Amino acid sequence: VWGSLWPTLFPYGIGMFEDRIHRTQGLGLRHINLKSHVKHYLSLTDQRFQKHTSFMFVMMNIIQRRTSSYQCRLAFKRSWFPKVTSALDKINTLGLSELISKLKKDPHVKPDNECETAAFELLRYVQYVSNDISGSTAEVHAMWEEIRSVIRSRGLPQLYVTINPADFHNPIAQVLAGRDINLDEFFDKVEGNTEAFIRARTFAENPVVAARFFKLIIDAFTGILLGHDRPDKVGIFGKVDSYYGVVE
Template sequence: MYYDKRFQTDLQFPFVTFSHLQVKLSTTGGFLLAKRNQFDGISERLLNIKEETLKDLINRMSSGEYVKAVTDAEKDCFKIIHDLDHINGRVYGSTTSKKYMRNEIWSLVAARGAPSWYITISPTDIKHPIALYYADTKEKFIPEVKEYADKFRLISHNPVASARFFHFMISLFIKHLLGIGSYQTGIYGPTAAYYVSFVRN
């Protein structure tokens, strides 16, 4: 956290940054897929796909019908969707990335069993002094009682501070209460497994 927080307090900056990141990851994923040996098959399917078959599948899926590929044309359409998943799986916030996370969770349940605890955590950033310090521009931490409007203004103008505070609190919960990466056992006993998704660099 730096004294100069112009990028953090810019309302358009997070949206623009995330959009550029998605474009970058989509482009990189496309290049990686194109270098593989199935590039010829993918390009051939894209060139020879039948538009009427694709529209028919879209209409049937939109109506809630369970669609299973029967003809060769329908199988080619499903293969294209599978090919696109290789790219979208690398893009943050995409439908495919969420599908992959669901698959990871189901795999974890299959390996370790159903969860014993469901814990919902919602750190209140607007009332916590650490979050307010992250959102402020002061380099030294000086505890002071602020009005509700001032606290709300600080937090709402700096979403980066809220995100960093949430990450900080969840990391403490995982380490000290669950005992992950700590020398002592968590308060719930030995933790067999947990699932959390952080943005990967």
């Protein structure tokens, strides 16, 4: 299936994701989960996966859908257990299918039978928990709890910092994207009036570079400036007891 999606990326039909055929032929191949496999391809030197126009977006969509399907659960308070079980007993597959059809036509539809009433009542008590889905509301709530835990154990933060790396104007980012630039020369190979266009095109062709550059800058800030990676743990603000960061 993967080879049919991107024949130019897998021209020989090998190296595809979840390849059960080659793993069962006694070649000593081992299973690699989909997320790790995609991450590996996006870090290759030749950058053909990074520069593909649809590969990373399609795979991101598939990974998020799998995560939402396999790693989510329903949760409710213990005191609501009798109400939840009572509502579940009144719900059936046929009634849910009819309710879904009605909701597609009118999102503000009101229940008109016992099954639909029970389904709406169930939504009041049951929460959809999805902590492992990146960017989900559950992940945001989990980060709130982590921040509260840090404040309770370490006290209020003494410093708030917002970091916005200028990747578009940074020669390091251009080197990561594959441009041949001498970083020891401040204005090496600046193309005059077309330089801004070249930089923009470079990032548009390879968005993975922007993510790699962002991580590089953040790691340098926490590891060197804050001193997290130093042996004595002392940075420009002294010895940092703890820090917490999120990406917008």
